[in-house]
Amino acid sequence: MRIFLTGATGFVGSAIVPELLRSGHRVLGLTRSEAGARKLIEAGVEPHRGTLDDPDGLRRGAAQADGVIHTAFDHDDFTNFVANCDKDRRAIEALGAALAGSDRPLLITSGAGIGSPDGGGPAREDVFDRAHPNPRIASELAGAALLEAGVNVSVVRLPQVHDTVKQGLITYLIDLARRTGVSAYVGDGANRWAAAPVLDVARLYALAFARREAGARYHAVAEEGVAARDIAQTIGRCLKLPAVALAPEDAAAHFGWLAAFVGLDMPASSALTRARLGWHPTGRGLIEDLERMDYSRPPA
Ligand SMILES: NC(=O)c1ccc[n+]([C@@H]2O[C@H](COP(=O)([O-])OP(=O)(O)OC[C@H]3O[C@@H](n4cnc5c(N)ncnc54)[C@H](OP(=O)(O)O)[C@@H]3O)[C@@H](O)[C@H]2O)c1
Structure with a gap:
């Protein structure tokens, strides 16, 4: 075709x-x-x-x-x-x-x-x-x-679709962490983002x-949901920057347009998709891709 x-x-x-x-x-x-x-x-x-x-x-x-x-x-x-x-x-x-x-x-x-x-x-x-x-x-x-x-x-x-170069909205969080010197999350950071390689x-x-x-x-x-805190802490560790919790009322000033997304709890299931298509993802998880990323390269 x-x-x-x-x-x-x-x-x-x-x-x-x-x-x-x-x-x-x-x-x-x-x-x-x-x-x-x-x-x-x-x-x-x-x-x-x-x-x-x-x-x-x-x-x-x-x-x-x-x-x-x-x-x-x-x-x-x-x-x-x-x-x-x-x-x-x-x-x-x-x-x-x-x-x-x-x-x-x-x-x-x-x-x-x-x-x-x-x-x-x-x-x-x-x-x-x-x-x-x-x-x-x-x-x-x-x-x-x-x-x-x-x-x-x-x-x-x-x-959030990821490899060791790009990771959806997380790519922008990495860029923000570099520019501000902190890797931030909102509240207790328990809100989750679904992900796939x-x-x-x-x-x-x-x-x-x-x-x-x-x-x-x-x-x-x-992955049904990866906690925002785990994402922020991984980025912080990799960039050698502190991971910090921000109060929801401080999110807009720090995150700018990303504030509309960053505190959202966005878990997602793929149970019906897997059953219907016989799709079984085999790639690395989001945190592992973030850990394997080359942070000395300019942002994607
Ligand atoms: N990546 C993620 O984590 C993620 C998460 C949720 C949803 N999505 C959705 O998945 C889809 C693919 O995302 P992606 O990450 O592959 O995006 P991407 O890397 O930013 O690529 C965007 C693509 O769209 C084309 N494009 C952009 N503006 C265009 C325009 N005005 N006219 C024609 N082509 C245009 C670009 O082509 P040229 O530059 O060659 O013209 C490029 O091929 C999008 O619908 C996105 O919203 C992605």
């Missing part, structure tokens, strides 16, 4: 590429830049120049493919997170429009936090609250509307895409 992969140069997308190539697929990869196009060619991917803001370009990419995996997302400025989630909604609508009237699958990306149930407890695949306060719900609402219109849409929800995540995308199950929601979660 020929698969249009958005975000093909990104952390997650570039790990999905070899999974797809190994399965005998051809990959058409979206990128905004000439440097991205060169990187894709080196990886065995045919570049498709375009942006998330250009629905015609997205439609053209999808129209040339037997299916689409959408991992692109504008992370350039997290203070624009709400607007960027809305941009993602429009991109999903454009990709879906090109697939309408066919059974060609569209696999989109969301965050594991979207599955958190009202009454607390780990996020679950079968939880889909249209009024969820997390702005990323925009991506899933766009997918749900396409599904109702007959497009074969499924969703992969991601936790990037290569296991990539394998899950390939499995989910092959399954083509319209309406399925998958959680690429290897």
Whole structure:
């Protein structure tokens, strides 16, 4: 099959590429830049120049493919997170429009936090609250509307995805610790973040895409929850900086835009995903990847 992969140069997308190539697929990869196009060619991917803001370009990419995996997302400025989630909604609508009237699958990306149930407890695949306060719900609402219109849409929800170079939002916490001289957490730091190694995540995308199950929601979660305090203490140890507890009222001043996330309890289950896909993550845990990271390298 020929698969249009958005975000093909990104952390997650570039790990999905070899999974797809190994399965005998051809990959058409979206990128905004000439440097991205060169990187894709080196990886065995045919570049498709375009942006998330250009629905015609997205439609053209999808129209040339037997299916689409959408991992692109504008992370350039997290203070624009709400607007960027809305941009993602429009991109999903454009990709879906090109697939309408066919059974060609569209696999989109969301965050594991979207599955958190009202009454607390780990996020679950079968939880889909249209009024969820997390702005990323925009991506899933766009997918749900396409599904109702007959497009074969499924969703992969991601936790903190990690290797020894990048670790989702934790990469920004490391950068903040370097700049402020402390590795901080909020309150007692017992709040948890779900996590998964990037290569296991990539394998899950390939499995989910092959399954083509319209309406399925998958959680690429290897560790249900790693305590924020353990994360902060590991970063502190590795950077030789103190780990400090901050009162919730002091979080905004220290963490800036990260304050919206850092105190959240975001555990997530992948029990249904494992049963449905036979997916069994085998990579290292988040703390071990943080311990093995080379902190003398400039931030990713
Ligand atoms: N990494 C995590 O821990 C994590 C956690 C939860 C959810 N997610 C979600 O998982 C997906 C993949 O994340 P990631 O970590 O791989 O992101 P990333 O490393 O920041 O890569 C972003 C990708 O999106 C593309 N992109 C960004 N803005 C674009 C735009 N305006 N137009 C077209 N392409 C654009 C980039 O392509 P070019 O620069 O080549 O144009 C790049 O390939 C995203 O939806 C993200 O929100 C990730």
